[in-house]
Amino acid sequence: MFGHGRRKTRTLPSASEPNGWYETLSTPPPAARPVVGSIACDWAIVGAGACGLAAARRLAELRHQDTVALIDASRIGHGASGRNAGFMLNHNTHGEIKDLEIERRNAALCAAGVDYLRRLVRENQIECQWSDWGRLYVAADDAGGTHLSELAGNYRRLDRTCSWVEPDRLRDMLGTAFYTRAIHAAGSALVQPAALMVGLGRTLPANVRVYEESPVLEISSGTPLRLTCARGEVLARNLILANSVFAEEMGVARWRVVPIATYASLTRPLRLEERSRLGSESEFGLLPVDPGGSTVRLTRDHRLLLRNSFSYGRAKRIEPGALDRAERRHRKALRRRWPDLGDVPFVSTWGGLLGFTRNDGTVFGRVADGIHAVISSDAGPVARGTAAGMLLAEQVCGVRSTLLDIMVSLPGAGLLPPDPVLRMVVNRRLRLIESECSE
Template sequence: MKIARLPRDDRSNGWSAILDARRPAPPLAGDLTADWVVIGAGYAGLAAARRLAELRPEAHVVLLEAGEVGENASGRNSGFAIDLPHNVGSSLEELEGSHRYMGLARFAIAQLDRLVETHDIACDWSPDGKYHTAVSDRGVEEVLTPFARELEALGEPFEWVRGAALQAALGSNHFTAAVHTPGGRLMNPAALCRGLADSLPENVTLCENSPVAAFEPGSTIRVETTGGSVRAPRMIMAANGFSEQFGYYPKRFLHLVAHASLTRPLTAGERAAYGVARPWGLTPANAFAGITMRYTNDHRILIRQGLAYCPSQRFDEGARQRIAQEHKRLFDARFPGLDEVGMAHTWSGFVCLSRNAAPGFGQLAENVWGAVCQNAVGVTKGTFGGTLAAEMALGEDNPLIADMQSLGAPTPLPPRPFLDLGVRTRFAWELWRNRHEA
């Protein structure tokens, strides 16, 4: 089976641009035989390879990454490890499902806490939680108030923040109210991916810049790159949306593109004028009309806005300057006292969603397991998905595997072009309907 479409690194990722240079692992060269091959070194692939190696220290695990670690989707997100479901229902069944999901997410966060500390991963890992914000009174009524009510039903801690207190926390008077939840983490996602990759156990061979050109399933799996091949009796698929190219989950995934910009560091004078001491992260009441923002430990501000349907998994790089200008306009509207601060980096990243928000998890063939489709919450979902896929493949008894399976499986999508028309119509409707949250 030839692989027709591969990730493409445009070298624009701002999170990695602000880091020191890193020497990637050598690409695959020659023909290897291994006990396991893992495809994709994002959060799921890194977690799966680590767990296989920990539980079977005598086994040889080969981890193939098409580009460089931290340069694809896992290193391009907004840098949130989120412990709460995005949408919480109020029925007993929905609340029980939320408890299961939170158990999975907190399992992942605890694992990442441990790895960051144990391996001294310098990724600005911060236990600052997040603000879920609304611009309008309507957003407070329709989104934040039900969210707070459901957190109460779950027994989860949270705090309403409004008025002067919210302006002091964020340095902006653009928002009407926020619900702050303390359990999440903030980080530089590219630095976290690099640190996880560079601290893998010795029985993992990481091969970067090794895109898969051909794949042969069977009792012995053969994966071919331009530089060599790997033969292994078992495989874990962790290439997220690109897993379709290998024949898994065909016509199940929606591919979106999101855009982000990161400012230069604020000067000492600008920081004094801004007046905010702690890093923060906020998610909008509506993901279509609102924007996600961060204030980082090194005094930069992140803007992520602009979610579009992109089934080709290719983005026109000529539009980057226009996107940067739009992000600057949004920045100025929220931080009018920082007019001289510009966007130092602007980039795009691809998001993989399923129609029913379910992950692609579990056994895909007799000797293949998968952890893909993180539905825009890759740091936590990728980590627990990859870890549990490895444990399932090894026959480990972990009750969290059942919790993971309870999240369901991706459902089929309508055929194209009806799918394209439907998605674009829905996006336009969401933007118009929620314009009060812009």
Template structure:
């Protein structure tokens, strides 16, 4: 009998502002007792909920159960910056420039497949523009190097026929209210989401067709005959097929060990403020979304609801193979983010930060997912390579197609990838990865 004792459970540090300001509309329902299902999905993030959505369409009569270790939207799915990006966005490359045109075209096609899947969800479940906003995104440049990176990215997008618009300093100031930026590059295909509200709305919309059990961590996963048995603290689920949507925690289930990079990034969200609190135009339009021209720089978003706005700033990356970071680390980086925010918005200097938090990413050295049937009846939809909203949505869709044998046209191409390549042994991996990250962050300079 195959038996996996789960070695680590999720540990999320700090309160995500997205989760804190987003309402919840369904009752918490931990697993109680022993149940059976046709399908078990472990993890209620973008991958797990997307897999459940796809399964409920492909197998409407089947019983689908999701086990979530914590609460929906309190984990990494509710801790990201909310960018659903269609064009190339490889964090590990040090810049966003397009690679091989055939590979790039396939990646864009897959990203847009996932975005369209999410768009259908948003339409069906009545998500407002505050939750799902097809506004595009801007790569903001604050330095000469940032301007050069944007120009290079624009040229590479032009070579493959992708729409884009270069913005000057005045256009950036009109958008953001800040004199900090020298220019920007707008691409129209991205969607901005409020990640916690998107995830919660999707989880609510799937019920009661899909049964979601929160505060139900899987402690052991074993195979008995044709069935898998997932044991939690107060019950178990028996099902012939299981989809793992646990991102980097796939290693905690005994798979892909020594092949995944566990990266944490950090964010802070300001206190809500009114349009006139700091004078007209100080923070620009009601909503805007900036990625840094240098991938290691600062991501900045402004959101507005009922006349009250907040700004989110995300900076810094760390490699933490233990899959957890300390409160002290979050507090230290929040102090750095305070300076970064004040530099961009000096008229708003001192505006309190209501929330600061860390969020986990999972990357592979060769930029491929941890995907496929990893044991008989056990499927992995993990390793989002730094773009969890889109890549995890896609992985969940593809895992459902693979597991049901009713794959879409993209499945064969998606599954025909190498497995994540091996990392150097510890402590060499830790020293090497963190050294590269720190060098790239220092090189980003004013972009951070």
């Protein structure tokens, strides 16, 4: 997959794209330490999102004597892991379960990821608004109600419990009659994702050094491996690529993970009289059963978050105009749910990239001598990515576990057709999702 020689990255993450969670952190992070000069280490990890942070922590715990350099193009908390909707999902399912056994294994990984994060937040007292509120899958019409019944069936097949929330109770809880029915599922958490990632970055073991604002521009194979940044280089005996959809820039998982952009907006904190228009819950997290619907959160610091809209993300940039379109859709979604709150200003609208595979597959393990990769994709990616990062560190250190057996038993991400076919197929699917969505 990786090959010999030098790999130049053509596309890099943008450090200047907005991220409402990062912009509203209660304590802004101190200045970044970039890669300057020549740095030697035992392990280099490229990408400090959920996967990279978990891999760095576990590796450093297992190899006390080794030095780990965790390198990110931007700041910790600024990438996708710090710009998502903040659902740490112990399990997530939509539509019909294709393969029950695979679904069970994925659920085990997601649950392990949430448990690991919960423990780290508690032990390190990370202030990230962690809440075990769970999640509500919500329906807004009859079609949504049918999806909900399927979802409840999926839960039964997976031996998981969930409870129905009927319309009156739902209206009391949320202060809107927009939703017709819901299912509450426990076990997942809600967080301020940028605060979680920043907190995880700050509490890494002492043998991890974090380098930020240091895009890796080129990787040269050899002993040691050489990672070139703008103002310096990292010489590493081993390398873990945890840079999500950007890994294909380095020749890993090419045409196996579809980069998709999705968008979110965050309001200013609601005033007391505005909060009284919402229902009895002091916070909530709503996931649409309709894939084209809106994810909605009321945060612990009284902000509303809306997430909807997808676009094909091959350029790995948020395209001009996309944020204006997304903001309009978020505003419309807010007005339809809470007309009285429809004009509460957004403090930020942003987009971010996530990866999908065609078969719920994984990118996990060795890709060349001394080089390993982990990409988080599909359902519950932060939780499953955290588990995958942690397990990759265990695999490279020779630690065996049932969870690692589960991870390696999952199918690898299937090959996709290249562009322009992929672009056409994805755009057609996204248009269909939007046209079928009544929300």
